[in-house]
Amino acid sequence: MPLELGEGTATLIGVVTVDEVEELAGWLRATTRPKVNLRRCNHLHTGAFQALLLFRPKVSAAPTDSFLAERVLPLLARQGSEPP
Numbered sequence: 001m002p003l004e005l006g007e008g009t010a011t012l013i014g015v016v017t018v019d020e021v022e023e024l025a026g027w028l029r030a031t032t033r034p035k036v037n038l039r040r041c042n043h044l045h046t047g048a049f050q051a052l053l054l055f056r057p058k059v060s061a062a063p064t065d066s067f068l069a070e071r072v073l074p075l076l077a078r079q080g081s082e083p084p
Contacts, residue, residue, distance in 0.1 A: 021047035028055040
């Protein structure tokens with residue numbers, strides 16, 4: 001399963017597809033001070049990436065996948081506005 005949603009931390013595993021976007025976005029919206037663990041994630045659907053950009057959760061564990069670590073993580077780490 002690509003998503004393990006805990007009380008305060010979501011762990012993204014393997015390939016996160018369009019099928020997980022709605023569940024992830026709902027969890028991000030409902031969770032106070034959400035954190036995401038990307039260590040075992042190796043692909044993010046653009047919708048999941050957009051949800052992360054919108055809600056700006058704290059990244060508790062960086063991805064080991066080189067593309068996500070080099071290209072995606074810096075974008076998630078930038079300070080943005082508060083979510084709607």
